[in-house]
Amino acid sequence: MGEPNPMAWLPFSIAEAALSGNGGGVGDLPDAWAYLLDRLTAAGELVASSEVNRNSVDYASGMRHLMVLLAVGIDEALRVDPDPVLAVTRTSTDDILTWGMECPDCIYLRATLRGGETYRLFGNRGTARYVGLQTMNGIASTANTLVDELEVDADGDFEVVLSADEHEGNWMRVEGDHPTLVVRHFFYDWDAEQPSVLQIERIGDETAPKNRSVAADVAVSRQIRALGEFVHDNLKFFLDFNAGPPVNGFMPPIDRSAMGAAAENRPVIGRYELQPDEALILEVEPPEGVYWSYSLGNQWWETIHYGRHQSSLNAHQAKIDADGVLRVVVSSRDPGVANWLDTAGHSNGAMILRCVRTETAPTPSARVVKVADVSAELPADTAMVSPAERAAIIEARRRAVHERFS
Template identity: 30%
Template sequence: MAHIPSPHPVATASQHAQELAALELVQHPVVKAAHTEVAETWLSRAKASPAMRERFEAAFEEVMFSAAMWSSNQDPLHPRVTCITRLAHPVEGRSVPGSRWGIDNPDTVYRVVPISGSERYELRGRVGEGRMTENYFTLWNQHMGTVDVLDGRRMHVEPDGSFVVTIDSDPAGDRPNHIRSDDTAHELYVRDVLLDWGRDDPNSFEVHRLGPPPSRGRWSLDEQAERTAAMMAHFADFTGKLSYGTYKLPPNHFSLAWSADHTGAMRSQVYVAGRFLLEPGQAFVIDVSDGGAEYFTVPLSNIWGTTLEIVDRTGSLNKAQSQANADGTWTYVLSPEDPGVHNWLDTDGLGEGILTLRMAEFPEGGPRPDLAATGRVVDLADLDREVPHLRRVSSAERAEQLAARRASYLRRLPEGSL
């Protein structure tokens, strides 16, 4: 196991203990039975192409392990901080599966904390040396609707980098970092978005439930197994609906849309959802004008809700990882084959998949009028004519790009990837 700097904001002792416990949980008979049933149901509904069917087993393992991790931290009387959507990694000599699901954002460290509106909590933590462009503490109800939000980028932080976030149903009063809960409060969903993978640092924090000791102990293994089985079915159903909605759209076409405040979408972001479908020898060229957004990302995923290869391939590119055009716009070439340009969205050999472009952190007053995102199919042989302005890269430069990408990603996965 790799040496992990202590304390690490993500690879904590608590996180590792939860991951090892989840490995045992997925062996429970109730969970194993659900695993089989959910797989059969999902496959029968998805009507996947042969190429997507080949990706099912690996993606399904991640989605189901994410359900095990998430469901094992749903008790507001015994809250912990759980990091989800991690890649597969070793812990104490054991292989921990990845936990991506729901068309995740590869730039984001996602953490969840169970919350009850009748309880009081504090998050005590510390910001990293590299403060993030985007960081939100979102209190959800049971349906992923927003109850309250704290903007972590603008929260009060002490000179030593420490912070305290309070969570309860009372007004903030003189508490600077307060999230007000109510009787619908269910969970705190924390997004730490790393624009510059080599510089930005996730926040470190722990949760403390205040007040008298809990009125009961933790759920038994059998009780937990029932909750995990239910969440496995929910995750598959949720992701299936996302993919179905995207696949109802015509291929190789997308349009801008403001996010709605439901199903986990973030307030005030702009999302672009679409799907690509390419013949051999084709590429999808994407032109973006960010409307003044400090942050945007262009990730690719399969229909099972897991992003494509993001460590050793450019299955996603964000604003910091991309080369801008001379006029400040951005152009990407999405293709299974290396087109020899810096802004290559690598489909990992797939001719089809899902694209979800996210934009955030706009100027006060919202996006500029030039906000736009368009795409077109071109032949790879015609790239020099279609996108003559794009920076070309040699094979050696591509190798350097990917080596830097891996090194910067492993800052948040110090255990190493499998």
């Protein structure tokens, strides 16, 4: 078995298990399969016994989340290649395969690189509110920049060199044996903004060894074991992480770059716990800067489906009150308030105020009220919506999310 892998909760650990030997196993496929089944059984027991599992929606979403983690892990295992075809592709995270509270406004792209090589990333910026580039070595960030900080021509075309050695012009440092490039798009206007169109190619003399492969039975054995560890450890990691914020409140902004987040992303993380007839009113002075948004997740740290529910609001979508304060209502029942965040029947879960390239990262105030009393607790000029208007808003969200990932 070997020593436990502290990075086992991350999908990339499954690929690395085959390429570098992490994840245990020496080619014994029956034992590896038994280990996977044992880890899945333990994960199912963890969902069933967790104190955050309080109603049928909570339980069903937890068991469904295990299927999501399996799908993410299997995709990672099957696509591993010691000499990958170079492409900037979408990650396995989208509106269906969701873990770790990914951003509802985002498309994430990734390219797997080989350490020691030099690459040229080129294409068109698109019109998304934010297009960020990050090079990583495993989970550690190496370099981070906005495309808007690079030299970009009038049509939005640009190129940037990725290498260990500094280059003239647009350049980002690459380090480590197993580097990757991550591209994040944050959209404000889901209907109008377009993502970038990017390509990547290796340039210069080839220096890195191509062949990191191992015997097929050894590689598959390691991946199967790593898959079991990923499903169980990812579930437990975020259950433990979710216990950190105060009930119906927020922690101060934190730096999550050690977990792979961009250093400029300062999330303000909270937790809600509500009865069906209760609502949580959040108040904050919205920050000034490139991007901010609210989003809700369930207790398994899955973002609540933002195409079927109004579980997120960004600066383009939210209504700011006349006094400059952003007020939103978190509840499972629609209070008719424009700034409603839908818990989708979950009894408890995560809240994030994402602040990206903003002057401040404020901590919202929060108070619990009865859903029936929400209107009385808000300013008289609070923006309201009718049931028909809400249905139209949800339908527009559904269409926009479908277009984003189709």
